[in-house]
Amino acid sequence: MGLRFRPVETAFYDQFSESAQHLLVGTGLLAESLDGTADLADVASRMREAEHAADETTHAIIRRVNQTFVTPFDREDIYALASGLDDVMDCMDEVVDMLMLYEVKAMPTELLTDQVDVLQRCAEITAAAMPNLRSMQSLDEYWIEINRLENVGDRNHRRILAHLFSGEYKAMEVLKLKDIVEGLEAAIDAFERVANTVEQIAVKES
Amino acid sequence: MGLRFRPVETAFYDQFSESAQHLLVGTGLLAESLDGTADLADVASRMREAEHAADETTHAIIRRVNQTFVTPFDREDIYALASGLDDVMDCMDEVVDMLMLYEVKAMPTELLTDQVDVLQRCAEITAAAMPNLRSMQSLDEYWIEINRLENVGDRNHRRILAHLFSGEYKAMEVLKLKDIVEGLEAAIDAFERVANTVEQIAVKES
Amino acid sequence: MGLRFRPVETAFYDQFSESAQHLLVGTGLLAESLDGTADLADVASRMREAEHAADETTHAIIRRVNQTFVTPFDREDIYALASGLDDVMDCMDEVVDMLMLYEVKAMPTELLTDQVDVLQRCAEITAAAMPNLRSMQSLDEYWIEINRLENVGDRNHRRILAHLFSGEYKAMEVLKLKDIVEGLEAAIDAFERVANTVEQIAVKES
Numbered sequence: 064m065g066l067r068f069r070p071v072e073t074a075f076y077d078q079f080s081e082s083a084q085h086l087l088v089g090t091g092l093l094a095e096s097l098d099g100t101a102d103l104a105d106v107a108s109r110m111r112e113a114e115h116a117a118d119e120t121t122h123a124i125i126r127r128v129n130q131t132f133v134t135p136f137d138r139e140d141i142y143a144l145a146s147g148l149d150d151v152m153d154c155m156d157e158v159v160d161m162l163m164l165y166e167v168k169a170m171p172t173e174l175l176t177d178q179v180d181v182l183q184r185c186a187e188i189t190a191a192a193m194p195n196l197r198s199m200q201s202l203d204e205y206w207i208e209i210n211r212l213e214n215v216g217d218r219n220h221r222r223i224l225a226h227l228f229s230g231e232y233k234a235m236e237v238l239k240l241k242d243i244v245e246g247l248e249a250a251i252d253a254f255e256r257v258a259n260t261v262e263q264i265a266v267k268e269s
Numbered sequence: 270m271g272l273r274f275r276p277v278e279t280a281f282y283d284q285f286s287e288s289a290q291h292l293l294v295g296t297g298l299l300a301e302s303l304d305g306t307a308d309l310a311d312v313a314s315r316m317r318e319a320e321h322a323a324d325e326t327t328h329a330i331i332r333r334v335n336q337t338f339v340t341p342f343d344r345e346d347i348y349a350l351a352s353g354l355d356d357v358m359d360c361m362d363e364v365v366d367m368l369m370l371y372e373v374k375a376m377p378t379e380l381l382t383d384q385v386d387v388l389q390r391c392a393e394i395t396a397a398a399m400p401n402l403r404s405m406q407s408l409d410e411y412w413i414e415i416n417r418l419e420n421v422g423d424r425n426h427r428r429i430l431a432h433l434f435s436g437e438y439k440a441m442e443v444l445k446l447k448d449i450v451e452g453l454e455a456a457i458d459a460f461e462r463v464a465n466t467v468e469q470i471a472v473k474e475s
Numbered sequence: 476m477g478l479r480f481r482p483v484e485t486a487f488y489d490q491f492s493e494s495a496q497h498l499l500v501g502t503g504l505l506a507e508s509l510d511g512t513a514d515l516a517d518v519a520s521r522m523r524e525a526e527h528a529a530d531e532t533t534h535a536i537i538r539r540v541n542q543t544f545v546t547p548f549d550r551e552d553i554y555a556l557a558s559g560l561d562d563v564m565d566c567m568d569e570v571v572d573m574l575m576l577y578e579v580k581a582m583p584t585e586l587l588t589d590q591v592d593v594l595q596r597c598a599e600i601t602a603a604a605m606p607n608l609r610s611m612q613s614l615d616e617y618w619i620e621i622n623r624l625e626n627v628g629d630r631n632h633r634r635i636l637a638h639l640f641s642g643e644y645k646a647m648e649v650l651k652l653k654d655i656v657e658g659l660e661a662a663i664d665a666f667e668r669v670a671n672t673v674e675q676i677a678v679k680e681s
Contacts, residue, residue: 125678129678138679139678142675157629160633161633161636238646238650238653239640242636
């Protein structure tokens with residue numbers, strides 16, 4: 064067992080945890096951008112910084128894969144997990160960017176809050192799960208919960224679209240808002256892909 | 270050869286066939302939901318049941334992968350095939366849900382019927398192909414036909430969109446209908462991804 | 476080293492180069508279709524031919540994988556790379572088809588040109604990178620540049636959408652144009668997936 068936890072492996076687990084921590088920062092900024100009082104340009108600029116920091120971590124993982132002879136699990140799975148975590152950040156950065164660019168007139172903040180709550184919960188349990196990659200313990204609870212959250216997000220999403228289509232909004236505003244709510248759903252889906260990658264790693268290692 | 274068809278392998282092939290059978294039920298309900306006379310809430314509720322039954326089969330396959338020492342093909346391919354079949358069901362469930370939620374005023378039923386026909390044909394040949402995973406026979410006919418159907422679906426899709434954009438419908442109705450026809454196309458694409466997974470399994474095993 | 480460059484391997488590298496050459500033809504036709512003076516039916520028909528030629532190359536690669544005992548890298552990676560290159564062509568073919576079908580009234584040609592420039596640059600460096608698969612040299616420069624181009628394309632994309640939503644266009648025209656600009660972005664993303672596949676192959680081989 065002493066051999067199993069080599070320094071190089073520990074470094075991978077630490078970096079995946081770091082990557083997930085960036086997502087916690089990202090969901091926090093996303094929540095801020097949608098609270099109805101935000102200075103969007105300011106939040107977008109901080110989101111851009113958080114996205115760059117996440118990129119750094121992703122590239123550091125890829126570099127380590129390329130320089131390491133024995134990796135804790137398959138190289139392509141490390142690559143898939145690192146890219147998957149990075150994709151979540153890209154999705155959230157995109158939403159904040161759209162909020163700033165589209166100049167939406169009447170934002171249905173209360174509706175979108177449900178999706179942001181789902182995203183924050185996804186980020187929390189993803190961050191909590193990453194250190195468990197080492198022992199491969201409790202990972203099934205994590206991906207079952209992510210799948211449940213993705214289902215909740217899916218139901219929220221359709222309810223939000225039905226509301227947008229209710230006739231209360233002009234077609235052009237619906238077009239803008241639909242892009243934004245689809246961006247939120249894409250971020251939830253990206254969290255689910257991370258969980259699927261973790262599940263596949265666990266299936267292989269079992 | 271006697272050894273090749275062990276009971277545990279047979280169980281996998283049976284479960285993939287069961288999974289594809291759920292898709293036949295799903296395409297039937299989808300056809301019903303679009304025939305212009307359906308009680309949409311009733312069809313949506315039966316679709317939800319079919320989707321749950323499909324989920325059960327998917328999870329049973331994943332459980333068996335985790336408990337089985339020798340699998341008929343790579344664990345990750347079994348996983349990909351099971352998830353792929355499940356994705357088709359999710360797409361079709363989503364379309365029926367949108368039909369119920371969006372309250373479309375003038376449904377171009379005759380146009381959508383072409384796509385539902387493609388989906389029913391996809392489900393039929395996918396269900397017919399699953400038992401052939403055992404012998405790896407006739408699979409190329411299956412994926413060539415799925416690719417052909419996906420091309421037909423693609424052409425239908427663009428024709429339907431061009432019709433929606435013709436000026437006959439209001440922008441808001443186009444937004445609703447576009448979501449629905451994109452849902453149908455997503456289901457066809459999901460069938461194609463299943464066929465691609467089968468093709469990759471066959472390439473590996475060859 | 477003499478053994479490493481066997482004729483059969485050379486054939487794979489030649490076919491990937493051929494596949495990338497089709498994409499150069501495709502981006503050329505795409506540029507033509509958006510120059511504001513094109514006979515769209517004529518360009519679409521030549522694009523369809525180019526797409527068929529690309530399909531031929533893809534199928535030839537898959538056939539060779541199935542008939543070859545020792546492949547230069549993993550069968551599934553050859554498969555992923557061939558399909559990935561083919562996906563780019565399908566995306567570009569789809570855009571030209573939409574341009575022909577949708578009868579857009581006021582095409583913001585100057586905006587879309589930026590995305591076509593990104594696509595042409597992607598095609599050029601992808602075509603230049605394919606022969607390097609043999610030596611696995613200079614591939615990191617290729618995928619770093621593709622990632623940079625994808626980021627440029629992403630920023631262009633959001634800027635174009637913000638312009639479409641500015642109030643200058645009617646909702647129905649925005650719906651059409653949004654489909655077209657999303658098609659351009661999908662083609663850029665498809666180039667990025669090709670680069671990611673190349674990166675994964677290099678990670679495995681390193």
